[in-house]
Amino acid sequence: MRRISLSFLPLLVLAAGIVVGARAATASTTLSLVAYSTPKDAYGKIIPAFQATTAGKNVSFNQSYGASGDQARAVAAGLSADIVALSLEPDVSTLVKKGIVPSNWNQNRYHGMVTDSVVVFVVRDGNPKKIHTWADLAKSGVQVITPNPFTSGGARWNVMAAYGAQRAQGKSDSQAIAYLKRLFKNVSVLPKSAREATQVFASGKGDVLLTYENEAIYANKKGVHTEYVLPKQTILIENPVALTKSGLKHPEAKAFLKFLWSSKAQKLFGDSGYRPVLKSVASSSKYRYKQPKSLFTINSKALGLRGWKSVQYRFFDHSSGIMVKVIGH
Amino acid sequence: MATSAAVSVSRAGAVLGRAGGGLARGIAIGYLSLIVLVPLSALVWSSRSEGMDTFWQEVTKPQALSALKLTLGVSFLVAAFNALTGTAIAWVLVRDSFPGKGFFNSVIDLPFALPTIVAGLVLLELYGPNSPFGVDVAFQRAGIVLALLFVTLPFVVRAVQPVLLELDREMEEAAESLGARRLAVFRRIVFPNLLPAVLSGVALAFARAVGEFGSVVLISGNIPFKTEVSSVYIAGQIESDNPTGAAAVSVVLLLISLAVLLAIGAFRHWRTRHDR
Numbered sequence: 001m002r003r004i005s006l007s008f009l010p011l012l013v014l015a016a017g018i019v020v021g022a023r024a025a026t027a028s029t030t031l032s033l034v035a036y037s038t039p040k041d042a043y044g045k046i047i048p049a050f051q052a053t054t055a056g057k058n059v060s061f062n063q064s065y066g067a068s069g070d071q072a073r074a075v076a077a078g079l080s081a082d083i084v085a086l087s088l089e090p091d092v093s094t095l096v097k098k099g100i101v102p103s104n105w106n107q108n109r110y111h112g113m114v115t116d117s118v119v120v121f122v123v124r125d126g127n128p129k130k131i132h133t134w135a136d137l138a139k140s141g142v143q144v145i146t147p148n149p150f151t152s153g154g155a156r157w158n159v160m161a162a163y164g165a166q167r168a169q170g171k172s173d174s175q176a177i178a179y180l181k182r183l184f185k186n187v188s189v190l191p192k193s194a195r196e197a198t199q200v201f202a203s204g205k206g207d208v209l210l211t212y213e214n215e216a217i218y219a220n221k222k223g224v225h226t227e228y229v230l231p232k233q234t235i236l237i238e239n240p241v242a243l244t245k246s247g248l249k250h251p252e253a254k255a256f257l258k259f260l261w262s263s264k265a266q267k268l269f270g271d272s273g274y275r276p277v278l279k280s281v282a283s284s285s286k287y288r289y290k291q292p293k294s295l296f297t298i299n300s301k302a303l304g305l306r307g308w309k310s311v312q313y314r315f316f317d318h319s320s321g322i323m324v325k326v327i328g329h
Numbered sequence: 330m331a332t333s334a335a336v337s338v339s340r341a342g343a344v345l346g347r348a349g350g351g352l353a354r355g356i357a358i359g360y361l362s363l364i365v366l367v368p369l370s371a372l373v374w375s376s377r378s379e380g381m382d383t384f385w386q387e388v389t390k391p392q393a394l395s396a397l398k399l400t401l402g403v404s405f406l407v408a409a410f411n412a413l414t415g416t417a418i419a420w421v422l423v424r425d426s427f428p429g430k431g432f433f434n435s436v437i438d439l440p441f442a443l444p445t446i447v448a449g450l451v452l453l454e455l456y457g458p459n460s461p462f463g464v465d466v467a468f469q470r471a472g473i474v475l476a477l478l479f480v481t482l483p484f485v486v487r488a489v490q491p492v493l494l495e496l497d498r499e500m501e502e503a504a505e506s507l508g509a510r511r512l513a514v515f516r517r518i519v520f521p522n523l524l525p526a527v528l529s530g531v532a533l534a535f536a537r538a539v540g541e542f543g544s545v546v547l548i549s550g551n552i553p554f555k556t557e558v559s560s561v562y563i564a565g566q567i568e569s570d571n572p573t574g575a576a577a578v579s580v581v582l583l584l585i586s587l588a589v590l591l592a593i594g595a596f597r598h599w600r601t602r603h604d605r
Contacts, residue, residue, distance in 0.1 A: 069568045148551050150565035189468045189550040190557075192564065196547055199450065204458030205468060318569040319390070328392055328553045 028058035029252045034075055035085035036068035042272040046265045055255035067193060069153045075100060082247030087154040090308045092240045105242035113238040114260050115274035119161035121229040122209040122216045129207045134165045134231055137208060138182040145206035147197045148190035149316060149323055156316060157237050158210045159323060160298060165233035167303035168294040180326045212237055217273030233294040376576035387577040395554045396562040404538035407477040411534045412527055415485020423493040440480050445543030452476055453548050468550030476544040481534035488530030489523055496522055525597045532593040536586040
């Protein structure tokens with residue numbers, strides 16, 4: 001009798017485990033976060049902070065990180081997602097077109113943008129080539145590294161920063177395009193993504209790396225010893241976040257999205273090198289960054305920038321885009 | 330229970346050559362279709378979804394053509410180089426004995442196991458601008474060749490090795506005892522026996538090189554018309570919302586690899602015609 005009861009013991013434990021597990025499962029919600037790779041460190045801290053709030057109790061997360069365009073295509077093809085955090089608006093537009101994200105996703109105080117950054121120049125220690133302005137990048141003998149805007153959606157920020165900076169200095173549209181041609185003559189490597197561009201620069205190639213401020217800060221943290229120059233004119237990078245239609249069904253997902261704009265979460269974004277979008281956090285001394293003389297956005301109509309949709313078509317269309325000619329010489 | 334299962338298994342084994350052969354063939358072909366043929370057909374289908382004109386237009390874009398030429402050029406070079414080095418490595422591993430041979434034999438397959446993006450990163454650090462050996466081939470065509478040599482190393486070695494092991498050494502000894510020089514023995518006895526295996530290894534290495542992405546993307550520099558290979562060009566087309574263009578160039582790569590594999594298959598068939 002005793003032997004029998006003992007042999008049943010593991011089964012009993014297993015059964016109890018299943019019951020407890022099932023209870024826990026019914027009481028909790030699992031949300032899917034699909035994001036681009038750069039904010040992974042930040043979300044690694046933001047998610048536990050959210051779980052520590054009353055709204056976030058018993059909420060667990062499935063997280064997926066990858067290149068922004070790849071992530072958008074995966075969600076468009078059926079990867080389950082409640083929250084999408086991508087590097088630029090056109091990737092959200094892909095999901096709006098597919099009916100996965102509602103078209104009013106950016107109707108909030110922050111226009112759907114959760115983090116900001118700017119395009120900067122990363123230079124070698126001591127800035128030996130004395131690179132301070134956009135004109136310096138196009139000088140002969142300067143090697144520029146920038147990710148390929150055709151394989152990296154995020155790299156398109158760099159191109160539009162270069163173009164807009166010319167317009168902000170009073171140059172005409174055709175002069176700005178001529179500048180892009182001169183600039184890309186100095187580009188000796190076009191890595192696939194911003195992270196690979198950082199690796200290429202770290203490997204010793206190039207005099208200046210055109211990248212995002214948060215990537216420059218990340219590189220410094222990871223021991224790529226460099227300094228970065230904030231040009232007088234640059235573009236404001238804005239990274240969107242949105243709920244999908246399935247996410248909108250979960251009050252927890254809505255609460256998480258709201259939490260992303262809380263001062264707690266915005267500080268954590270700030271710690272990983274982004275510029276917080278929340279004014280009260282951005283103005284605190286710890287997260288106060290130098291402001292360029294002229295900071296424009298992708299919607300600065302006076303500079304000929306009429307939003308991503310027009311820019312994507314005019315500059316990055318795979319056959320007729322300006323950049324096809326600029327990069328191909 | 331157990332006995333009847335064993336009986337049915339042995340019965341199944343007995344009929345495998347006849348009725349069971351049909352089943353086995355069905356499973357094999359069904360599996361092959363599911364894993365290979367259906368996805369490839371879908372690719373061909375999507376490459377033509379906007380008509381043959383668009384297909385042709387996509388394939389003949391100057392940038393696509395230039396990437397294709399570069400891809401084929403480096404792949405041929407790498408495959409040819411592999412024919413020499415792969416055979417030499419297989420020879421040393423089979424015919425020589427030296428301390429650490431077992432270790433080297435295991436190392437051969439590592440390029441298969443290493444994620445190719447890691448391979449690219451390591452090659453960049455070792456043979457890039459900060460090379461500890463002072464060898465900088467990064468961001469030029471030589472860098473692409475180096476990365477491809479790394480990832481294709483195992484093919485020829487592993488194709489030639491078993492044939493070399495099976496090769497009857499009495500043939501060589503007989504030839505030598507009849508006064509043949511070592512070079513003649515190699516040329517007239519060893520080489521003809523190895524050739525089919527070398528060629529199939531070369532074909533696999535070529536096909537792999539044509540489609541390789543991960544190890545090349547970092548070290549090549551990706552400058553259009555200079556160092557951009559087709560796989561990187563294809564990635565750019567996908568990111569630029571042009572899946573048709575990506576599929577069209579992929580189909581061309583596939584057709585070329587298929588032609589090479591078929592040609593080598595046909596050659597082997599012709600070579601072994603007397604054995605059948």
